[in-house]
Amino acid sequence: DAKTTQPDSMESTEGETVHLPCSHATISGNEYIYWYRQVPLQGPEYVTHGLQQNTTNSMAFLAIASDRKSSTLILPHVSLRDAAVYHCILRAQGTGSKLSFGKGAKLTVSP
């Protein structure tokens, strides 16, 4: 019973700005939106998270819809190192480090 929906895969070219969508129509008021990425043979790497306001850090910009039912992870000027499976996950306050991973979206970056 996945609570988020992402495309299976997306393709991009180096230097492009990539928009990774995530739908979470049944999100609860106390659930944060987390994004992680994972490359083969390594653990998930934290990218960003937000509750209601858009957030930005050195890795990405997270745009959250005003109704919070969807969000978009924006990766500016992607490089080959950004190729990974990106996971959009909801985590409720008080659930510790428990996260429910789905299949994620595989981002391919071409030279």
Place this chain on the structure above:
Amino acid sequence: GALVYQYPRRTICKSGTSMRMECQAVGFQATSVAWYRQSPQKTFELIALSTVNSAIKYEQNFTQEKFPISHPNLSFSSMTVLNAYLEDRGLYLCGARETGGNQAPLFGEGTRLSVL
């Protein structure tokens, strides 16, 4: 900065034997630690959630008898896979965070278990 280390990174064990893996948090207090298994088919399974000074909560299909977990302090946790068989193969991941704040759970690189 805050980091999570897992070791060993890779291990091979004979069918029916046991394997212990460790998780070390650096730069923050790992109040909550979750252990996951990522299968060769890439799906994630939550094994258990451990919070210091609280009982460890195992998910359905995972038991303490098979995957005993220790979380003795705010920087360390270990898990053992007892009587490992082929279906126990996979990447075992430790995710930790400090509760009470807005910190995101951080993951180690994982321990890759192969069973012969």
